[in-house]
Amino acid sequence: MSVLDVQGLRVSYETRSGRRDVVHGVDLAIGEGEVVALVGESGSGKSTTAHALIGLLPEGGRVEGGSISLGGVDISGWGPKRLRSIRGAQVGLIPQDPVSSLDPVRPIGVQVGEILRLHGVRDRAEVRGRVLELLERVGLDDPGLRARQYPHELSGGMRQRVLIATAIALRPRLIIADEPTSALDATVQRRILDLIDDLRREEGTAVLLVTHDLGVAADRAQRIVVLNQGRVVEQGSAAGILSSPSDPYTRQLLADAPALATGDFRRPAPPLFLRDAAAAAAENPFAIVAEGLVKEFTVQGRGQGPFRAVDDVSFQVRRGTTHALVGESGSGKTTTARLVTRFLDPDAGRIELDGVEVAGLKRDGLRQLRRRIQLVYQNPFSSLDPRQSIAQIVAEPLHNFAEGTRASRRARAAALLDRVALPADVLERSPRELSGGQRQRVAIARALAINPDIVVLDEAVSALDVTVQARILELLESLQQELGLTYLFISHDLAVVRRISHTVSVMRRGRIVETRSTEDLFLTPTHEYTRELLAAVPGRSEVAA
Incomplete structure (x- = not known):
């Protein structure tokens, strides 16, 4: 039996000119312990589809038809109250943006514990113990400290781990991960995806991975569903779609995915300004020369020395x-770039643009x-x-x-x-x-x-x-x-x-x-x-x- 089985899902939004269909008859299924990637560009309907499954469409959104079966139970006709009973308990959601998803004025531990309290855990000691266990489970060091901290005191990767802790708190059968790593660096992204994969293997949790990144889908999904303008244009095994896509849109997505690119590396063309050997010997070939750049910033707090954001950075860039x-x-x-453009002044070092020293320039x-x-x-x-x-x-x-x-x-x-x-x-x-x-x-x-x-x-x-x-x-x-x-x-x-x-x-x-x-x-x-x-x-x- 599938953990999730969706047939003919249709969704519309209210617009100034009336209701407009945005999802047109989507079919998809996810088995126990399986990762299915829902792939497409912005506006393809993938996030709308995912949110419609658990009744979290924004204002003006409405499911117009189709069936949604969770563990063999048709929930497509359920109202908001009944849907709230399964969110967290049977379906966990990892949203895209941890900044807007976490309350900035409440400690992390309170926010993770809220899902437990909403589903009937009343003993404060039990809630606290479970919160610390969850924070440790998602790889946060010193869970006691993290539970007392506020979202702004954590890095982006740490905040995303907090959202994962909330999503898995009640051991749901299905996790919907909506672009869970799109704003993260590659190494942090890998650790977050590894964490989701570990939880899936250990708990048998099914995962609907919503992403625009076919590289992520290639690494993490067993099956891929491709959406274009609210319609499924192709679905099948990840290996099959990646090796022999049948739809032109899928082929274009694959061709455009930088992580899957196999073309030759770029090599500089011969500079046009070098007409002969004498000119080549006299011409400065570098448009940018940075040598020994240093930039420090004052850190607030007693006993804190300056923070060195750029430390003896040197590089050269050939023209063209x-x-x-x-x-x-x-x-x-980024600090280095702002030094080169002189939106910041370096504390030490020199910058040449086409042979002209610019680090000391003022006004005109x-x-x-x-x-x-x-x-x-x-x-x-x-x-x-x-x-x-x-x-x-x-x-x-x-x-x-x-x-x-x-x-x-x-x-x-x-x-x-x-x-x-x-x-x-x-x-x-x-x-x-x-x-x-x-x-x-x-x-x-x-x-x-x-x-x-x-x-x-x-x-x-x-x-x-x-x-x-x-x-x-x-x-x-x-x-x-x-x-x-x-x-x-x-x-x-x-x-x-x-x-x-x-x-x-x-x-x-x-x-x-x-x-x-x-x-x-x-x-x-x-x-x-x-x-x-x-x-x-x-x-x-x-x-x-």
Whole structure:
């Protein structure tokens, strides 16, 4: 008997123009101890499907038809009260975002214990003992301390473990894991997925793994269900779908998944500016030279010395190439990028851009530096002013430097949008009317407005689905070839770095532990930490096979 059997599930949402169907007749089943991955892009209906199973659709959402059988019992007609009785007890949910899922003003132990109290455990000592047992079970050190702490005092990986502890508290038959690791570094992601896998094996729990990452699905699922625009386009064994997908959409997802990429490594093209041997000897080949960079921050609290976020960092980037800085959160890579762009002043060290020392620039010098180096941020939702039109956003650097007339700036904005493959009709739209991928294209267009030589991309594709991510990476490659741009690419995702970069520096705790060509780094890493990062890339086993 299946733990979960879904037949013909249909879901709609209330919109301004009336109800709109978003899930169209989804069928899926999960057996005891089995992991089934529900895969698709944002908007494909995968999270809506998962939440509909246990009555957690947002306001305006409604199940229109189909059957949902949990352990042989049809629960599709149950009301909110009856569904609450099975949430936690028979079905556990691990949500995507631990920041919004945990109450910031209540200790962790209270929040984990709440699920026990809601399901009838009244003895305070029993609740506390079970909470400590659960926190230890999910791998948190010093459970007594963690139980007293608040969410902001824990790392992202620790907070996700707290959510897992809550989900498994009552030993449910099914766990729904909704993008449980999408915001985590690769090594933390692997530990969280290993934990879920251990619990599945030990308890026989079934897992519905909702993910946009086919690398994760390849590593963790026995079967895969592919959703596109609310419809199942393909489902079957993970091995079968990965080796011979039948639907064009699945084939595109596989082609775009950076963790499953098997193409050649990027190698720099011969620089166009080197016309002869004499020119080659005289020309400085490096667009960026960083030597001995140091940055410290004051830490609040008595007896605390300064925190050294960047510690003697040095690297060089050849013109017209992409150099990646990679590492986990807190490794110092974003701080290094902000030093190079002079949004932060280094405490020590030097920075050269095209042979010009910029570490000591002030006022007018810094202003002119902005012409040569531009920054594209991680989050296209927060980096664009919602009060401005797209035309105003793209032309803003031209306005800031008093270049051209209003008409010429608008014409330049239109030309830039065309260059990043956006239609002209987005000029008058606002950012909220665009998708995440379209917003990131706007951010890239804005960065190119004043013809910079260097673009720093700080986690610029990490918030995007794999198909949108692939198109943005293709765009960056084509722009580099056309314009001779130099990229400093900041990322925690080695699979993406493999796809886009020519050279890589690996950072850990503020220091660079290894700098190599991308090909050499992936094929023959020399540092233990680099090998650990590579081993954590999801889907690597499939690539190796």
